[in-house]
Amino acid sequence: MADKQPGLRGTLQHFLRRRHRDVSAVRDVSFTIAAGEMVGFLGANGAGKTTTLKMLCGLIHPSAGQVLVAGHQPQRRHPDFLRRITLVMGQKQQLLWDLPPLDSLRVNAAVYGIPDGVARRRIHQLADLLELGEELTRPVRKLSLGQRMKAELLAALLHEPEVLFLDEPTLGLDVNAQARVRQFLADYNRRTGATVLLTSHYMADITALCPRVLLIHQGQLFHDGPLERLATRLAPERHVRLELEQPASADAFQGLGQLESLENREVHLRVPPEQLTTVVAQLLERFAVRDLEVNDPPIDQLMGDLFRQGSL
Amino acid sequence: MRLFGLNRRIVRALLGTEYAHMLEYRAEIALWALSGVLPFIMLSLWSGSGARADLGLDGVALDRYFLSAFLVRQFSVVWVVYAFEEDALLGRLSPYLLQPLHPLWRYVASHLGEQLTRLPFAAGIAAVFFLIQPQAFWVPSFSGFLLAWLATWMAFAIAFLLQSLIASLCFWSEKASALERLLFIPFLFLSGLLAPLTAFPPAVRAAVQWTPFPYLIDFPARVLAGDPVNLWTGFLAQVAWVAVLLPLVLLLWRAGVRRYSAMGA
Numbered sequence: 001m002a003d004k005q006p007g008l009r010g011t012l013q014h015f016l017r018r019r020h021r022d023v024s025a026v027r028d029v030s031f032t033i034a035a036g037e038m039v040g041f042l043g044a045n046g047a048g049k050t051t052t053l054k055m056l057c058g059l060i061h062p063s064a065g066q067v068l069v070a071g072h073q074p075q076r077r078h079p080d081f082l083r084r085i086t087l088v089m090g091q092k093q094q095l096l097w098d099l100p101p102l103d104s105l106r107v108n109a110a111v112y113g114i115p116d117g118v119a120r121r122r123i124h125q126l127a128d129l130l131e132l133g134e135e136l137t138r139p140v141r142k143l144s145l146g147q148r149m150k151a152e153l154l155a156a157l158l159h160e161p162e163v164l165f166l167d168e169p170t171l172g173l174d175v176n177a178q179a180r181v182r183q184f185l186a187d188y189n190r191r192t193g194a195t196v197l198l199t200s201h202y203m204a205d206i207t208a209l210c211p212r213v214l215l216i217h218q219g220q221l222f223h224d225g226p227l228e229r230l231a232t233r234l235a236p237e238r239h240v241r242l243e244l245e246q247p248a249s250a251d252a253f254q255g256l257g258q259l260e261s262l263e264n265r266e267v268h269l270r271v272p273p274e275q276l277t278t279v280v281a282q283l284l285e286r287f288a289v290r291d292l293e294v295n296d297p298p299i300d301q302l303m304g305d306l307f308r309q310g311s312l
Numbered sequence: 313m314r315l316f317g318l319n320r321r322i323v324r325a326l327l328g329t330e331y332a333h334m335l336e337y338r339a340e341i342a343l344w345a346l347s348g349v350l351p352f353i354m355l356s357l358w359s360g361s362g363a364r365a366d367l368g369l370d371g372v373a374l375d376r377y378f379l380s381a382f383l384v385r386q387f388s389v390v391w392v393v394y395a396f397e398e399d400a401l402l403g404r405l406s407p408y409l410l411q412p413l414h415p416l417w418r419y420v421a422s423h424l425g426e427q428l429t430r431l432p433f434a435a436g437i438a439a440v441f442f443l444i445q446p447q448a449f450w451v452p453s454f455s456g457f458l459l460a461w462l463a464t465w466m467a468f469a470i471a472f473l474l475q476s477l478i479a480s481l482c483f484w485s486e487k488a489s490a491l492e493r494l495l496f497i498p499f500l501f502l503s504g505l506l507a508p509l510t511a512f513p514p515a516v517r518a519a520v521q522w523t524p525f526p527y528l529i530d531f532p533a534r535v536l537a538g539d540p541v542n543l544w545t546g547f548l549a550q551v552a553w554v555a556v557l558l559p560l561v562l563l564l565w566r567a568g569v570r571r572y573s574a575m576g577a
Contacts, residue, residue, distance in 0.1 A: 059406055061570055079412035088411055094407035096329070098336040105330045110325035111413045 026062075027053040027217045035162070038189055040210030040227070049199045050089075053165045056197065057087045070163055076266065083112060086161040090171030093152055095141075100137045101151040105158060112159035119158065126154045129184050146177030151218040153181065157188065164188075167196045170205055182208050203303050207243040234302045237270040239295045240280070245288035256282060265290070317465035326417065328479030330425030338429055345433035349379040354506050356527050368397050368510040373539060375448035377508055378534035379441055380460075386434040387504065388468040388528060392419045393492045394492050396479040400572065401486060409569065416476060418567070423472065425576055444571065456538055466550035473557035480561060498523070504530025524553045 002278075004019050005016040011020075022236055026048040027134055033081065034040050043049045054060040055067055058074030058081065067074055072081035072140040097103045106287065109119035127136060132151040135143055157164070166185070189196055189209075206213060206227065213230055215223040223230045240257065244265040251257045256279050257271035271279045276294065283289065315320060334341065352549055355378035358364050380387045395420065399405045408415035452460065475493065481488040500506060504524035509517055509530045520526055531546040 054406075057410060059409060079410070082410055082412045085410070087407070089403075089406070092403050092406060094332055099329065099333055103332060107322075107325045107329050110322045111411050138412075176450075 002254075004206050006301065011284065016150055017221075019248050024219055026055070026216075029058075029216065029219070029221045031066075031221065031224050033195055033197065034117055035195055036189070036193045036212050037212065038185075038198065040206035041199040041212040042198055042213055042230075043199075043216040047216045047218055050167055051219075052216065053087065053197065053199065057165050058082075059087075061203075074178055083159060084161055085163045085165065086156040086159070087165045088153060088156045088167065088169050090149065090168035093148070095140045095148070095151060097141050098139055099156065100139055101132075102136045104155055108155055108158050108252075111217040114159060122158055122160070123154065126157060129171075129187055130154055131180060146173045147178065149173060149177070150179065152183075160192060160194075162194055164194055164196045166196065166200075167199055169198070169202060178202060178204065182234055185209060231296055231302055232273075235296075237272055238276055239293075240269040240271050240276075240283070241295070242267040242269070242283060242287070243290055243291040248287060252286070273312075317412070318417060323421075326421035330418075330421040332420070332425075333427050334425040334429040341426060341429045342433045344389075345386060345437060347436070348382060351385065351505060352386065353377060353382040356398075358507065364512075365506055366511065369508060369539070370504060372448050373524075373537065374508075375445050376450060376537040377533055377539065379438060379448065379504055380536035381529050381543075383434060383438060383462075383536065384464050384467060384529050384532045385479065386430055387464050388471050388532075390423065390468065390475045391424075391473040392423065392472060392544050393417075393475045393489050394481040395419060395422065397487070398484045405572070409572075412458035416561075418474065420477075423468070427468075431451060435554050438523070452538060456462075456535070459543065460532060463535045463546065463550065465548070466554065467483075467528045467532050468551045470550060470557065471528055471562050473554065474524060476561045477557060477564060480564040480568045483571040499525055499528065502526065503528045504533060521549070525558075527553060530553050 004010055004021045006034060029048070029052060031115075041049050041053070047199055055062050055068055056074060061075045069086045070081060072078055072084075074081060074085075095101050105119070105123055108114075109116070114122070123136070126245075127133065130153060132147070132150055132154065135147045135151065136154075138147060140151065153169065167211045169185070170181050173181065185196065185198070186209055188194060198205065198210060199206070211226060213223065213225070213227050214221060215230055223233055237257070239260075244267065247265055248262075248267070250259055250262055253262075253269065254269065257269040257275065260268040262268075269279070280292070280294070283292070314322075355375060357365075358367065358374060364374065367374060396405075399408075405415060408418060475492060478488050478492050478495070481491060485491075494571065497548070502509075502520050502523060504526060507525055509520060512520065527550045531541065534541040535543070535546070
């Protein structure tokens with residue numbers, strides 16, 4: 001990667017002696033996904049998600065290690081492999097901008113060797129699921145972002161791939177369009193048994209679709225497992241909210257987890273899960289409690305913090 | 313069955329779609345066709361010059377040569393390096409690389425679609441030429457027309473492969489089109505666009521025969537104009553250039569795709 005300092009001096013230095021530095025985009029990432037699974041792939045910007053997805057579909061050659069998808073080494077881009085996968089990138093498009101999606105779909109059907117009748121039936125089915133109608137005969141440039149994304153999905157799935165790599169497929173869509181795309185992906189997975197690896201910054205996509213998530217951070221795999229367990233790993237403590245009958249001082253909560261806030265009679269504590277029962281029992285014993293709540297920190301909030309801060 | 317990754321259905325779908333695509337740019341293509349009138353400008357310059365006699369083509373033959381050069385140029389214009397450079401830089405190449413079809417076929421189809429869109433404009437300009445120069449009017453024989461058509465397509469193939477070779481360098485240098493500019497000058501002078509090759513001294517002419525340039529304009533234009541020309545030598549040279557350039561393009565492409573991957577695809 002070229003390294004240039006700002007300003008005239010930096011420009012001259014860069015012109016005379018160009019400096020490069022090696023950056024490992026992804027390191028020691030190892031995981032297996034079973035056929036039919038829907039897996040969420042999370043990480044802050046620049047964490048290595050897209051690089052990994054591109055390695056999995058054969059666009060990037062790994063400098064070390066092994067990648068195997070549907071029994072193929074992706075970087076060889078064997079036609080049989082290409083017929084079994086698809087990559088949808090929310091920020092990139094494959095549809096011809098000035099023509100209606102149907103023209104691009106016709107080319108795709110021919111390229112993937114889908115018989116005309118089958119292609120027509122699939123287009124009809126997918127269009128129904130995606131709620132696309134006359135949009136298919138309108139130039140792509142005239143479509144809204146949501147309509148375009150749905151048409152892109154249709155184009156990417158026309159050959160009924162077994163493995164879907166979806167990179168931010170709901171990027172920039174409004175809430176309704178996001179929900180429709182999510183519903184469509186869930187239906188597609190149920191109907192075809194396709195394997196899905198999905199990256200998204202919208203946690204609603206992940207929570208709705210993916211029982212299992214991978215979290216990549218600074219090019220390394222940080223978590224591989226259920227989403228709930230990720231929440232526990234990111235924030236292992238439970239939140240305890242108390243509403244007291246009488247005001248109490250902060251000192252009174254010493255040894256009862258970590259006091260987050262104390263306002264009037266409302267108290268917020270963070271308590272390690274293994275101490276939770278003891279702490280709650282002691283709280284009930286020491287104070288007159290009007291209300292008590294124990295919560296996991298919301299995953300949206302945790303991931304939002306992670307994406308914002310970029311650090312764990 | 314697929315031949316070089318293609319079958320009849322793919323060809324039909326690609327050509328139909330790319331023709332429709334190019335029709336969307338018909339006004340721009342009409343302007344491009346109009347901007348290709350350099351051979352007519354050169355004709356008027358040569359016609360008013362005392363050196364005209366040295367060209368070895370009498371009055372009508374020279375008119376026909378430059379009209380043929382215009383038509384050959386219209387149907388062998390190549391811009392793959394610019395389209396490819398934009399696609400590589402904007403990441404539009406990635407979806408094409410993930411389909412079981414070599415991406416270069418899409419660019420070939422775009423060019424053929426563009427040529428078909430150009431056809432009426434080029435024909436219109438030729439008609440205007442004949443109105444101005446009625447004495448130059450001629451109708452080539454059917455076999456002559458077929459040979460000229462084949463020579464023009466071969467010229468297109470050579471030009472396309474030459475530019476694809478440069479386009480493949482986009483994988484290493486983001487602005488490979490700058491290199492294409494370097495080729496433009498020798499193309500302009502040595503292809504026969506500015507003057508028939510007979511205008512050059514014999515030594516230069518002999519040397520130029522070993523480059524691809526005369527087979528891009530001069531040879532097909534002479535075939536179309538009905539000038540005496542050695543068909544065997546011309547076609548053999550065209551086939552030889554395609555045979556040399558094609559494996560080079562494929563090799564460089566393969567190496568380039570690995571490099572593109574390293575760029576982040």
